[in-house]
Amino acid sequence: MKRTAAETAASHNRLSRRALLLGGAQLGFMGLLGLRMRYLQVDQADEFRLLAEENRINVRLIPPARGEIYDRNGVTIAANEPSYRITIVREDAGDVGEVIGRLSTLIELDDTALNRAMTEMKRSPPFLPVTVAERISWEEMSRVAVNAPALPGVTPEVGLSRVYPYGVDFAHVVGYVGPVSDYDLSKIEDPDQLLLIPRFQIGKVGLEAKREEKLRGKAGTKQVEVNAVGRVMRELDRREGQTGDDLQITVDQKLQSYIQARLGDESAAAVVMDCKTGEILAINSAPTFDPNLFVRGISVADYSTLTENDHRPLATKSVQGTYPPGSTYKMVVALAALEAGVIDSKTTYYCSGKLKVSNRDFHCWKRGGHGHMNLEGALRESCDVFFYECALEVGIEKITEMANRLGLGVKHGIPMSAVATGLTPTKGWKARNIDQDWVIGDTVNASIGQGFVLTSPLQLAVMTARLASGKAVEPQLLKSINGIDQTVPAEDVPDLDVNPNHLRMVRQAMFAVSNHRKGTAYSQRIIKDEVRLAGKTGTSQVRNITAAERRAGVIRNEDLPWERRDHGLFVNFAPYNDPRIAVAVVVEHGGGSKAATPIARDITLQALYDGDPPLDAYPSKDRNRIKSQQERLRLENPSLGSSGNDRA
Structure with missing residues (x-):
């Protein structure tokens, strides 16, 4: 049936309106999509850039140098010395066992220390570095550094270790440091993140323990860029921590x-x-x-020797x-x-x-x-x-x-x-x-x-x-x-x-x-x-x-x-x-x-x-004995130095 001109015009008008509506909807959708893209690419660019970079940038704690301890005249009685060690980050290493196997071909790994490290890795957050070897030689350190590309998550480091130059003389006063234990953490309500680093050392007894917070200092941080296998490519930023306070005691x-x-x-x-x-x-x-x-x-043998001694060398009498x-x-x-x-x-x-x-x-x-x-x-x-x-x-x-x-x-x-x-x-x-x-x-x-x-x-x-x-x-x-x-x-x-x-x-x-x-x-x-x-x-x-x-x-x-x-x-x-x-x-x-x-x-x-006092401060009957005693003590104990008194 042939349409009239009026019917054709009406149909055309209806199609035009639909086309306009559909086109407007499409145009509106494209506009909204554009606005969203602008929002994501421009307004939220910094946030998404940060999220992307976090996939390749790690933030790590830098342990501070522990404060040193001196006697009343400035003689160092508790110091820090450089110590070479090897650490591994579990989340960067991937297959830890395989990486450890490769590492063992380069340096000798102590079985006891290695077992302890594996235990620490299991109970520590995956991003924390765990020490697998410490006090290694410079040659061993160099071999690990040269083979770094084949050892993902492994990092050779130069750290600081506590040393007591006068050893036995100040053991009961200054005390000593040791790795943080579960018992140590149980006594602290809100532990410093430093204390969660495996084998991080704190004062155990003596002045080291009683003034731990002052001696410990504050941690620093560093941002490092890592590649797809977790290997550190470069250091992007470093903020040094606060060194622990130096203490001086009244003891001579x-x-x-x-x-x-x-x-x-x-x-x-x-x-x-x-x-x-x-x-x-x-x-x-x-x-x-x-x-x-x-x-x-x-060692177990050394500790047993101390605890089984009836004179109680560990007691601060x-x-x-x-x-x-x-x-x-x-x-x-x-x-x-x-x-x-x-x-x-x-x-x-x-x-x-x-x-x-x-x-x-x-x-x-x-x-x-x-x-x-x-x-x-x-x-x-x-x-x-x-x-x-x-x-x-x-x-x-x-x-x-x-x-x-x-x-x-x-x-x-x-x-x-x-x-x-x-x-x-x-x-x-x-x-x-x-x-x-x-x-x-x-x-x-x-x-x-x-x-x-x-x-x-x-x-x-x-x-x-x-x-x-x-x-x-x-x-x-x-x-x-x-x-x-x-x-x-x-x-x-x-x-x-x-x-x-x-x-x-x-x-x-x-x-x-x-x-x-x-x-x-x-x-x-x-x-x-x-x-x-x-x-x-x-x-x-x-x-x-x-x-x-x-x-x-x-x-x-x-x-x-x-x-x-x-x-x-x-x-x-x-x-x-x-x-x-x-x-x-x-x-x-x-x-x-x-x-x-x-x-x-x-x-x-x-x-x-x-x-050493002059011998004439003693009764005459004692002088020969005292002179021999002074000579013997200095011969047996180099820390006493040479006698400054050869007076009659």
Whole structure:
């Protein structure tokens, strides 16, 4: 049927409108597509460029250099040395086993270290580098670098490793570093990302541990471009971290090394303090160990040797060890009695060799007794009965209060591991901890530093410094951080809250101990007037002596097994007229004070003369022996250097 002109025109108009609608829709779609492309290619270009680059750019942490540690004169005692190592990044390596196989053809890989590395890779994020070989030679380092294209994910690096130049001498003070353990991480709520790097080392004990955050520093970062197999092509950016703080301690290396050598194989401890400031000039424990062994990874055999030694070389006896102070505690009882008005310089008690208290005999060390004794004589000759009588009158509470005032039974805040509080007992302490009432015999035992009383060598040194100076000095070990002084100057140390006249009486008695012919330390005196010392001997029992043994005769220490012998103690300050240093020495199972007194005298003279003292400071009978001893110590211990004193 033939369409009319009107129908044809209407149909044409309808098609035109549809074409326009379809064309407009297509045009709109193309416009939206163009706008989207512009948005993606122009407006979002930086974001997508970054996402693309992240597929070929890795950001890695740069461990900072650990802060170094110096002695009071700037001698390095904990340093960093270059160490060549090989690391592998699991996500870059691909087939780790195959890469390790190739690496093993170039350098010798230790099986134990390799197994440890494989374990670390499994539990660490895949992007963290894991050390597979360390302390390798330059030749091995070069072989790996030359073959780098065939070792994806493997990187030869030059790192820093901790080293302790004076090893054994500072082991108990500075401590050592070691790899971060799961136990270390469990103690930290929000660990630094550095600590998650396998085998990253942190302080484990001593100053290294106590000042870990300052010594560690802050990590840096580097951006590296890698190829398709993860091989580093180039370094794009580097931001250095912050080096750890350098620490300087108050200890003198020469004196520390001398004392360590002088203590030798004894199970002992010694502390030397500045009387006026409290700065610790030396703090030693013996026997000792080489901390470098722990940094490198101590062997089972070496560790067993240390742990099985009955002299406990790993224990920091100077601050961790607590011992009955024996007769060195008599100065505490004397001052408590003087301050309470119980005695004065003229007060005397009669010593018959024992005192009966509550149907029990408490014996004096001198079986026949000392006769009538005043304070000076009782301290000079260490009469036990005199102090039994004093203690019974003054009471345990005032004795303990005085002990605390002198620094005993107090935990001193120096940055060393396991600093002990010790024990200065009271009636309340016994009721709380032992669930028993205090009895009068407890007071008698405490009066001569036995019973429940326990003190550390550090505390004994603090007590002696306070007695000598009349100041409430606190021990100080940290001298400066990055050159900024941390010590308390002498003029800022408060006075000790004790009558100066009473302190003077006790000091005079301590002088008599070493300089009066009847003094218990007279044989170990210093004879040069300008450096004479004042001190106090101490012997603390580690076993009970039965009545039957007393009747038959007390067994000599020499005839007992080592572990049943008495501890030997000696405390002193010098020079007497102008005290500069305080010394405390404890010799475990030394058989009495005779083991500690000569060591303390030698230490005192070495500290006062800043090296070997003149031989005429010693009594003439000792000079040949001391000269031979000095020569032997320097021959056996190169760290002491040559003698600076060949004086007569």
